Amino acid sequence: MRRLEGFLLLLLLLAGCISLPAQQKEGSAALIKPGEIWPDTDGKHINAHGGGILFHKGIYYWFGEHKTAGRGGNSTLFGVGAYSSKDLTSWKNEDIVLKVEENDSTSEIIKGCVIERPKVVYNAKTKKFVMWFHLELKGKGYEAARTGVATSDSPTGPFTYLKSYRPNAGVWPINVPSSLQAKKVDETNLKWWTPEWTKEVQDGLFIRRDFQQGQMARDMTVFVDDYGKAYHIHSSEENLTLHISELSDDYLSFTGKWSVLAPAGHNEAPAICKRNGKYYMITSGCTGWDPNAARSFVAESIMGPWKSLGNPCVGEGADLTFESQSTYILPVQGKKNAFIFMADRWRPKNPIDGRYVWLPLLFEDEKPILRWQDAWDLSVFDKQGKETKASTKKTKQP
Template sequence: MESKMLKPIFIAIFLLFATGSFAQQKQNTVSPGELWKDDQGNHINAHGGGMLYHKGTYYWFGEHKGEKSNNAYVGVTCYSSKDLYNWKNESVALAVEDNPESLIYKGCIIERPKVIYNDQTKKFVMYFHSELFRRGYEAAYTGVAVSDKATGPYQFLSAARVNPGYWPLNMSQDHRRLKLKAEDYGKWWTPKWREGVEQGLFVRENFYSGQMSRDMTLFVDDNGKAYQIYSSEENLTLQIAELSNDYTRHTGKYIRVEPGGHNEAPAIFKRNGKYFMITSGCTGWDPNAARLLVADDILGEWKLYPNPCVGAGAELTFKSQGTYIFPVQGKKDAFIFMADRWRPSNPIDGRYIWLPIQFENDFPVIKWMDRWDLSVFN
C-alpha cells in the first residue's frame, strides 16, 4: 500500500522537472537592493557594470567578484535579456590570464567594464579600469579588448594611461607653461594646493606617461563619435577623451571637467541635445551624495548642479554609487540609472540599485522605488 501511495508523488516530481516548474521563476519587476537572480538561480555577478543594446537584446557587462576579494580572479561577465527583468548568464566575456607577464594576470584589478558596438568595423569594443597585479591603484590604466560577438570572448588589446604627450583642449597656454611641481604647492588640501590642481599640476606631471584613468564609462554620440569619461589626476578631476573611429584608441583630443572637484563614478546620457552626467564624490566603498553636471557640447563647458536624487536616502544616493545610465528601447525619454550598493566585506553579495530617471523642468530627478516596472515610462 505504501509503495502505491509514493508512486503518484514521484510522478508529480518528475512532471515538475519535465515542465520546468522548478526553473527560475520569471520576473516582471525591478526590486532595487534585493537579490537579483539569473536564469540559473544565482545572484547576478556583474558589478560596476554597463549596458549594451544590440539587435533586440540587452547585454549587461560587469565585474565578477568573489566572497573575499574585489580583485579579478575570473574576469568580466556578461548577461543577456530581452525584457530587462530576466537575465541569462552568458558566462565570462573577458577572462583574466594565467601568464604572470600579462597586464590582466589573474588577481589584478578590472573595474567598471563598458562595451560599445562599432558600426564600421562590426566589432564590439570593451573598455575598463585596469590595475596591475599586487600594485594597488598606482597604474591607473585604461584596458581595451575587442570581440566579433557581443557575448565574447573578448581579445585583450592593451592597457595603458590615456593620451600621453597631449594637452587638454581647455587648459590654457599659461598653465601649460608653468614649471611648478607638487612640492611647490605645499601640503594637500590647502588653498594653494587646490589652486595648483586647477592649474593642471597633475596633468603636467603625467604629460609624458599619460593621464590617469580610474572610474570610467563610455558614451557614443548621435553622430557615431565615441568618448571615454574617466576620473583622473588622482581622482580629483574628470576627463572626457575622444576615441578613434574604430573605438580602440584615443585621438589626443580631451578636456578636463571640474578640476579639483573630486568626482568619480561618471554616468552620462543625452536628452534633447543636452548632455547630463551623474557622478559621486570620493569616499571609498562608502556611499555619498550624487552630483549632476550638464553641458550643451560634450567637449564644451560643463556646469555643476545639486544632487539629482531627492527624497529619503537621497543624501547617500540610496546607499549606492552610480555606474551607468542607458535608454530603454522603444520608449521616449526613458532612462535607467544603474548603481551598485557595495559590500566590501562580501563583494559577491553587492546589490544593484536600478531606478528610473524622471524629469522636472527638463532636469533629471531620481527617486527611490521599492519595486517598479517599465510602465513608469508610459
C-alpha cells in the first residue's frame, strides 16, 4: 500500500499538481527561495505582507498585512496576521493578532480601513508588546496619513488598539533652521515638480502646512536602539520626505524630538539596521505598486545627518530591486553583523498572491550590498569576509 501511495505522489509531483515548499531542506540546510510560494506549516502561502519581525525568547514572530483575493484585497477586512518560527524557514500561523472592528462604526480600525506595514517591538520596562502601523481611515483613500498603535501582553496577541497620530503637531524638527520656520510662501503660485517647488519643499513647505495638525505618516518602520530608545521612521510630506521621530519611553507616543531625512527626495518603504555603531537605511522611490531602484543611506547618529550611498542592489535586476520593495531589515540572532533584507513583490490585482524577497544584506567597503540568489541559507553569513575593526560599543543617545 505504501508503495502505491509513493507511486501516486511521484506522479502528482511530475504532473505539477503538488508544489514543493519554497523553503525546504536540502542536505542539512534550510533554504530560503526569494519570490516563490512560501507555505506555512499548514501548507498555505504565508499571508504577512509589508511586515516586520520581532525576536523574543528564542522565537521569531513575523507580523504583516493580511491580504485577501481580488482587486479589493488591500482593504483590511480581518486585521494583522502573525507567524512564529525558531529557524526563519518553518513558520506556524498564529492567526490574526490585531482584529479590525466588525460593528463599531466609531472605531478608526473598522473593517474596510487600510492597515499597512505593521511593526512590533517589545518594551522591557512595561513588559508590553507594542505594534505600530500606517493607518488609513475607511472610505478616505490615502488622505488620513496616520500612524496607529496597539499593545498586547503576548507576541501572539490579542493586541488592543489604542489610538492614531499625525505625529509632532506644533513641533519643529531639530534639523530645520529657525530661518525657515517663519518663511512665508504663496503656494498658489507654485507649480508642483518644478525646481522652484522642489526647493520650497526642501525648505519645509509641507512641514509648515501641516505644523498645527501634525505631520503625515505613511510607509513606516520602528527601530529600537541598543540603549532601549525607540524611533518611528515614516514617509511624510506627501511621501516626499522621511521623518525620524523619537518615541516615548513606553513606545506609545512621540516625544516631539524629530528630524528630516532627504527632503524632497521622494522616499518610502524605510528599513533600518545598525552595524558597528553606524545606522544604515534602505528605502525605495515612490512608483505606486511598481518596483523601482532602492536607495541606501548611512549616518553616525540616527537623527542624522544622513549620507546617500546609492543603490545597494547589484547585478541583473538591480534597477528594480529584483522586482520588490523594502519592508524590514532583520538582525539574525547568534551571528555577528548578519542581516536579512526583507522585501515584498506586490500583486495589486490579487494581493493575497504577493511574494516575499529575502536576501542576505552584506557589506563591502562599508556599503550595504544586495545580490540576487535563487536559493540560500544562513551559512552565507559565516562566509563573509573578515569584519572591520570598527568599534561595536553601545552608542550614546543622540
